[in-house]
Amino acid sequence: MLKASFNYTPPDALTGSMRDYRYPRGPDLQSRIAGFFKWQNLRRQHSLWPFSRSTEEGPATVCAARDDAGGKMRGVNFASQDYLSMSTNPAIKKVAQDVIEEFGVHSAGSAALVGNTSHSVLLERKIADFLGMEEAILFPTGWAAGYGVIKGLVRSTDHVVMDALAHTCLQEGAAAATKNIYLFRHNMVGECRKWLEKIRAKDTENGIMVVTEGLFSMDSDTPDLVGLQALCDEFEATLMVDVAHDLGNLGKDGKGFIGDQGMLGKVDLVMGSFSKTFGSNGGFVGCRSREVKEYLRFFSPPCTFSNALSPMQAATVLKAFEIIESLEGQVLRDKLMTNILSLRRQLVDAGFEVYGDPSAIVCVKMGSEGLARLVSRRLPTAGLIANLVEFPAVPKGQARFRMQVMANHTEQNIRDAVASLRDAFEAGREEFDWMNSEAEPLKATA
Ligand SMILES: Cc1ncc(COP(=O)(O)O)c(C=O)c1O
Numbered sequence: 001m002l003k004a005s006f007n008y009t010p011p012d013a014l015t016g017s018m019r020d021y022r023y024p025r026g027p028d029l030q031s032r033i034a035g036f037f038k039w040q041n042l043r044r045q046h047s048l049w050p051f052s053r054s055t056e057e058g059p060a061t062v063c064a065a066r067d068d069a070g071g072k073m074r075g076v077n078f079a080s081q082d083y084l085s086m087s088t089n090p091a092i093k094k095v096a097q098d099v100i101e102e103f104g105v106h107s108a109g110s111a112a113l114v115g116n117t118s119h120s121v122l123l124e125r126k127i128a129d130f131l132g133m134e135e136a137i138l139f140p141t142g143w144a145a146g147y148g149v150i151k152g153l154v155r156s157t158d159h160v161v162m163d164a165l166a167h168t169c170l171q172e173g174a175a176a177a178t179k180n181i182y183l184f185r186h187n188m189v190g191e192c193r194k195w196l197e198k199i200r201a202k203d204t205e206n207g208i209m210v211v212t213e214g215l216f217s218m219d220s221d222t223p224d225l226v227g228l229q230a231l232c233d234e235f236e237a238t239l240m241v242d243v244a245h246d247l248g249n250l251g252k253d254g255k256g257f258i259g260d261q262g263m264l265g266k267v268d269l270v271m272g273s274f275s276k277t278f279g280s281n282g283g284f285v286g287c288r289s290r291e292v293k294e295y296l297r298f299f300s301p302p303c304t305f306s307n308a309l310s311p312m313q314a315a316t317v318l319k320a321f322e323i324i325e326s327l328e329g330q331v332l333r334d335k336l337m338t339n340i341l342s343l344r345r346q347l348v349d350a351g352f353e354v355y356g357d358p359s360a361i362v363c364v365k366m367g368s369e370g371l372a373r374l375v376s377r378r379l380p381t382a383g384l385i386a387n388l389v390e391f392p393a394v395p396k397g398q399a400r401f402r403m404q405v406m407a408n409h410t411e412q413n414i415r416d417a418v419a420s421l422r423d424a425f426e427a428g429r430e431e432f433d434w435m436n437s438e439a440e441p442l443k444a445t446a
């Protein structure tokens with residue numbers, strides 16, 4: 001390949017990682033972080049910063065968007081989290097309009113004071129019933145629910161035993177609650193048992209929370225929830241499962257993997273988000289007693305000291321549950337699964353490797369960040385909007401594209417997406433190989 005075939009791309013724009021800027025040093029909190037912006041801007045100048053994009057027509061299956069330098073793109077959209085296409089569902093939009101008319105737009109208070117509305121009270125009941133649990137409590141976001149359930153219940157002398165790939169909200173909640181955190185390798189129940197044995201051999205006085213997800217958001221796989229709950233029962237620990245990505249859209253009647261594994265009403269604590277399947281910001285914790293709910297309300301800071309969901313959010317999520325429980329919900333889930341299976345099959349046929357099991361998260365393996373960024377640079381012109389995922393969302397060296405499927409995607413959208421990704425990948429790999437051979441090998445100087 002001739003050197004003149006490609007515009008010059010500085011190696012630092014391909015090799016650095018956000019990890020390099022995680023622990024800046026120096027006494028001035030503001031000036032010591034400047035290196036990050038410099039590196040980010042280098043990437044931006046070379047069209048290698050595919051984050052902070054904005055859609056111009058909402059998260060539709062085909063939409064226009066802009067990157068954060070103002071560059072326009074239009075293409076099939078596999079970057080939005082709207083698995084059952086609830087954000088544009090006419091019935092949901094109608095509820096939103098009606099509730100705004102009746103209640104205004106704001107809750108104007110924390111749920112511990114007067115921030116609840118008749119809609120949020122009904123929604124809490126609906127979630128508890130859907131999960132077969134005694135109670136549920138709402139949080140302003142899914143992140144707040146994950147953070148808040150751990151911080152609300154775990155104290156500094158307690159222990160958190162957590163899957164190593166658990167979401168950042170869970171990791172941050174654990175870190176804020178205690179220093180006693182033990183990570184077990186992803187989905188390894190045996191390793192979780194070893195930690196529990198070790199902890200209980202020394203400490204029978206304090207609590208243990210075991211934390212995992214129903215469907216992992218980058219790997220699309222699922223733990224043995226039956227095994228983990230049995231371990232928790234054996235060692236007097238509490239299991240907490242984050243169902244942000246599977247509840248409502250997967251499994252029989254949309255009950256996710258908790259349902260599929262026969263664990264409805266049997267997991268100690270279930271936490272979830274509305275932002276993937278239910279068309280709204282917001283989150284919840286399901287629990288098995290009123291005592292836990294009331295304690296979280298007044299001792300979980302993001303519930304107690306943050307404003308509650310707006311009336312419109314609570315009402316639209318309630319409507320989303322109603323749809324999910326109806327025939328329309330079943331049709332949407334079937335359509336989603338048809339799309340998922342088609343996308344995975346076509347990606348594999350095109351020579352890509354995809355992660356995990358069929359779910360709305362279809363991650364396509366890239367590996368090297370440099371390669372992934374060069375492919376990503378070409379996606380907007382190829383007509384595909386898809387998220388590049390790199391550290392800190394996944395370990396360094398395990399970059400991937402996360403394609404998120406919606407029920408409203410058409411077969412043509414899927415064909416177009418795979419063709420765009422294939423074209424972008426072939427051209428990106430050619431440049432990557434060229435940079436590693438004829439040009440200077442990729443080596444960061446920063
Ligand atoms: C597994 C998991 N838990 C929690 C959250 C947080 O949810 P939200 O974005 O609704 O705050 C997310 C979203 O990114 C997630 O992927």
